[in-house]
Amino acid sequence: MTQKIIYSNQVDTTLMTIIGVGNYNTVIVLVDENTRRLVLPRLHCLSEAHVIEMPSGDKNKTLDTLTAVWQQLERCGATRKSLLVNLGGGVVTDLGGMAAATFKRGIDFVNVPTTLLAAVDASVGGKTGINFMGLKNEIGVFACARSVILSTCFFDTLPIVELKSGYAEMLKHGMLSNHSDFMELVESDIIPIELESMLELLHKSVKVKEEIVEQDPKEHGQRKALNFGHTVGHAFESKALADGSPVPHGYAVAWGLVVEAVLSHMLKGFPSADLYVLAGFVKSNYGAFHITCDDYDELIGLMRHDKKSRSGEVNCTLLASFGDVRVDNSIGDDDINAALDIYRDLMGI
């Protein structure tokens, strides 16, 4: 389960080489309406490719969209010797990866993530999938892209909210790595973006994920490190969605990191000084997710329903310190209530 990851802002040249070496009889590119308009015209090596366009956004990461992509693969005559290039954010790379992995039992695909979040997260590790019956990534497979081209040169097409959203996952990787990686991130500016230094931060961040995934490709144990911040983050995200005011995934993760760092402090001795630095950075860049104590029960219910939970208990990954990861902690309701209280104090809400 290893994918070749190429770090380069010379995407056109890199992609041209991959296409040349693979000797494909057809090249197809999957885009959404945004990447079709803003990114595709910059890639001259795809000027002759068949284009499949899917609608953007997580709400379109569905079986219907997947079916439409399969149908268009048929119509443009794709064979086992064809290449699918997924050009877009995580929705495009996840759904396109699934389409390629299942079409004729698997054709080659290359991921070219165009958002920071997809670059740092969704395009690495071989996870593909779609949402199903209201559940995120419920149907999918583990499948490796032929190559993943990571670049920062398309990030100028992104809204600031998108950039920050991806940066939250980098923050998580920094915490899973060590103190100096974390400090480098909180001392860097997200905006204005500097493409080459961002590519270096991205490289360092993805390496952290790669090392964890390599040890545990099928998510049986240590890979759960990557869930840090996500049990609580997903609960925030789901609640916001249910309340009709959705929040970006990365923002929910940033707030989730704070709550799970609090739990880490309470239960595993994570240093309070580091917790304060984290909370300060999150508050100034992401604001706060506003909750009151009346919301706690609903949030705990949502945490219990997380895909990683078993038999109805809340399961979190915690840190004893930066880089010292403890997976599979079962957390009691009292501790969650206390952690949410402290989160509100830290965020001043």
Place this chain on the structure above:
Amino acid sequence: MTQKIIYSNQVDTTLMTIIGVGNYNTVIVLVDENTRRLVLPRLHCLSEAHVIEMPSGDKNKTLDTLTAVWQQLERCGATRKSLLVNLGGGVVTDLGGMAAATFKRGIDFVNVPTTLLAAVDASVGGKTGINFMGLKNEIGVFACARSVILSTCFFDTLPIVELKSGYAEMLKHGMLSNHSDFMELVESDIIPIELESMLELLHKSVKVKEEIVEQDPKEHGQRKALNFGHTVGHAFESKALADGSPVPHGYAVAWGLVVEAVLSHMLKGFPSADLYVLAGFVKSNYGAFHITCDDYDELIGLMRHDKKSRSGEVNCTLLASFGDVRVDNSIGDDDINAALDIYRDLMGI
């Protein structure tokens, strides 16, 4: 890509052991209306399992059926620690394997093929899939069952046509193996079936397939040996379907074996004596697929559309002798016309 294959007519005990060792939190069994009625009641270890029933037959190996199976997996609370038991013929094991391999990015599944064809063919080698846009197994993944339990004890529930259909694939394996394996098959009686000696023949036959698949799990080269008989066989099957009088897959393969053995004789020196033995056995057990020279162009067109063909040429696996396999032969129209003439002579039509 190795699956544990267990040969046993003590299916209930074997399955109970697998379920016990796996420590699953839910066991779900996928059946069709036939195996629900005739086979499921014989397996006491599944008396408490959730039952998902799909309609039988290749025409139901569709995305709609797959979607219904996914929905029912959700409804019965399946998690990553659940087990799906696929109890049926190739349609059930192919679609159930695909459902399990994609549900939450993969849960454990066990295949218990109840037909000879599924036992000898579809349940081994990690191929799963569904038909799509009129194309067989167009959408699917390679995924390994936790175990495959091969038995003959349910074959008493099968129509004779089904048994013979599976036997044709065994005949193919015998030809890919050696002269004595082939002769043992043509000298055995298909009917009446003797369960224990059939289990031995089955074991020997599956070993042939296993060895080929192990060398080439993703079908890049040598695995094409298993396509012997199938380029022509699929063309016969498609034509029969188009003409409104479908034939069983195995019968089409049996006739395809004869035509491709003729081509092997013409182009690779396959011994004529062996060709006559094959043709005699096929004729007496399967009759003949009736064609006239007016059908040749249509058949060649169908052969060109075979999934294994590239750039519109007819591609066949051929034999220089039993066990001496030559993959990737491009066959000209004149040779196919001549081979179909000889086929008609051999079958007396």
